[in-house]
Amino acid sequence: MSKTWSVEEHLEDILRSIRPLDPIELNLLDAQGCTLVDDVIVPAALPPFDNSSMDGYAVRTADVEGASEEFPAVLSVIGDIAAGSADELTVGSGEAARIMTGAPLPPGAEAVVPVEWTDGGTGGGPADSMPAHSDAPEGATGQVRVHRPVHPRQHVRAKGSDVKPGTVALKAGTVLGPAQVGLLAAIGRGTATVRPRPRVVVLSTGSELVAPGEPLGPGQIHDANSFVLTAAAREAGAIPYRVGAVADDAETLRATIEDQLIRADLVVTSGGVSVGAYDVVKEALSRVDAFRGGEEDRMDAVADPVEFRRLAMQPGKPQGFGLIGPDRTPILTLPGNPVSAYVSFELFVRPALRTLMGRQPVRRRTVRARLAGDDALSSPEGKRQFLRGDYTPPGEEDETGTVRAVGGAGSHLIAALAQANALIDIPEKTGRLAPGDEVTVVPLD
Numbered sequence: 145m146s147k148t149w150s151v152e153e154h155l156e157d158i159l160r161s162i163r164p165l166d167p168i169e170l171n172l173l174d175a176q177g178c179t180l181v182d183d184v185i186v187p188a189a190l191p192p193f194d195n196s197s198m199d200g201y202a203v204r205t206a207d208v209e210g211a212s213e214e215f216p217a218v219l220s221v222i223g224d225i226a227a228g229s230a231d232e233l234t235v236g237s238g239e240a241a242r243i244m245t246g247a248p249l250p251p252g253a254e255a256v257v258p259v260e261w262t263d264g265g266t267g268g269g270p271a272d273s274m275p276a277h278s279d280a281p282e283g284a285t286g287q288v289r290v291h292r293p294v295h296p297r298q299h300v301r302a303k304g305s306d307v308k309p310g311t312v313a314l315k316a317g318t319v320l321g322p323a324q325v326g327l328l329a330a331i332g333r334g335t336a337t338v339r340p341r342p343r344v345v346v347l348s349t350g351s352e353l354v355a356p357g358e359p360l361g362p363g364q365i366h367d368a369n370s371f372v373l374t375a376a377a378r379e380a381g382a383i384p385y386r387v388g389a390v391a392d393d394a395e396t397l398r399a400t401i402e403d404q405l406i407r408a409d410l411v412v413t414s415g416g417v418s419v420g421a422y423d424v425v426k427e428a429l430s431r432v433d434a435f436r437g438g439e440e441d442r443m444d445a446v447a448d449p450v451e452f453r454r455l456a457m458q459p460g461k462p463q464g465f466g467l468i469g470p471d472r473t474p475i476l477t478l479p480g481n482p483v484s485a486y487v488s489f490e491l492f493v494r495p496a497l498r499t500l501m502g503r504q505p506v507r508r509r510t511v512r513a514r515l516a517g518d519d520a521l522s523s524p525e526g527k528r529q530f531l532r533g534d535y536t537p538p539g540e541e542d543e544t545g546t547v548r549a550v551g552g553a554g555s556h557l558i559a560a561l562a563q564a565n566a567l568i569d570i571p572e573k574t575g576r577l578a579p580g581d582e583v584t585v586v587p588l589d
């Protein structure tokens with residue numbers, strides 16, 4: 145009998161064979177969710193110039209010293225400085241320029257008085273706001289009464305106070321989320337050099353499979369796996385291509401996979417890897433010359449056929465992995481039982497995708513939790529079991545969270561899988577778990 149692999153051995157073997165995808169330059173929004181390859185250096189100061197943080201009046205501080213509502217400082221308004229303005233206004237002694245948030249601080253001015261600390265040029269009490277320029281163009285002229293003093297640089301955002309030129313804006317390895325995309329845009333970068341999202345071809349196999357939405361004939365079931373695997377691949381950050389279910393015919397399957405290789409950085413199949421007479425994935429891919437890709441690649445193909453293995457794991461015992469075709473595209477062949485396929489995705493495909501994307505860590509985090517519920521759990525000794533769980537994180541009174549098993553161990557139980565938010569990871573040597581025992585949990589968030 146051939147060797148039984150542990151979960152870790154199988155995963156290590158996969159990760160050893162997979163390299164991050166070559167970097168490409170993408171437009172900013174296309175780079176969202178991708179990993180930066182190099183440090184991004186700030187080209188110029190941000191903000192690029194001293195500017196106002198308030199709508200108000202740019203003044204010299206000496207002119208408003210000691211100002212109060214009772215004894216206001218009266219200044220001549222010399223004009224408007226709107227955001228985006230390139231006007232050359234200089235604020236002299238006894239003068240103020242009406243200034244908008246984000247507008248460059250004019251030469252001569254040292255601080256900004258918010259409009260609420262003035263009469264807004266009306267000659268009345270404290271202003272709430274400025275009248276729209278289009279309605280009251282005279283607001284940029286005349287006099288303004290200032291009711292409070294300001295200190296130097298008050299309400300001024302200094303040039304470079306956000307980032308300075310030559311500093312690192314984002315480090316290599318950063319995943320570009322909305323805020324990081326925003327920073328790159330702010331420093332003027334229209335593109336980013338990142339690891340692209342991997343393209344994943346997802347195939348399910350089985351002559352019993354019918355697409356959802358189509359009626360079932362005798363002995364048929366709806367194809368769930370290609371949907372769950374496509375959705376999981378997308379959630380992991382990949383670009384999935386779902387190929388409809390392929391019937392149990394080795395030549396059709398081989399030809400379908402070969403056709404798909406052109407758009408695949410990784411191929412995932414489900415079903416057909418067990419020991420039955422119609423286990424077509426095994427039949428199609430264990431032939432050493434299955435994907436020659438040309439005479440010159442023959443030796444590669446011989447050296448690396450897809451290897452089918454038995455894992456000490458439940459669900460997910462039968463697995464296959466290899467590198468196929470001229471580009472040695474990784475292929476993971478997952479078992480057909482829907483829960484087995486999904487758990488296998490989480491344990492093996494997701495880390496492979498994260499490796500292709502250059503993302504760390506490649507594995508999901510684990511937490512410790514206490515087993516909730518009234519019943520003890522049994523687990524097959526010698527096999528690592530992944531039960532579906534409903535995990536509640538630690539609360540105010542509870543330092544370790546709790547987890548309750550949902551559904552049974554059966555790998556056909558799709559409804560329970562849909563209720564779960566975690567996997568309960570039970571080691572090979574554990575045969576029984578009682579309520580209150582501590583267990584390892586893999587939250588699926």
Ligand SMILES: Nc1nc2c(c(=O)[nH]1)N[C@H]1C(S)=C(S)[C@@H](COP(=O)(O)OP(=O)(O)OC[C@H]3O[C@@H](n4cnc5c(N)ncnc54)[C@H](O)[C@@H]3O)O[C@H]1N2
Nearest residue numbers: 348350366367368369370415416417418461479480481484
């Ligand atoms: N004699 C043995 N039989 C089986 C063994 C074994 O060791 N000895 N292992 C069992 C285990 S464990 C698993 S897991 C399955 C894996 O079988 P396959 O990968 O060959 O999968 P299939 O036979 O194609 O399908 C299994 C099961 O899942 C249903 N299925 C398949 N694809 C889909 C899909 N896309 N959507 C929904 N359901 C799907 C299929 O109808 C079968 O019921 O083998 C055991 N047998």
Ligand code: MOO
Nearest residue numbers: 459460461484555
């Ligand atoms: O491994 Mo099977 O996946 O136990 O149902």
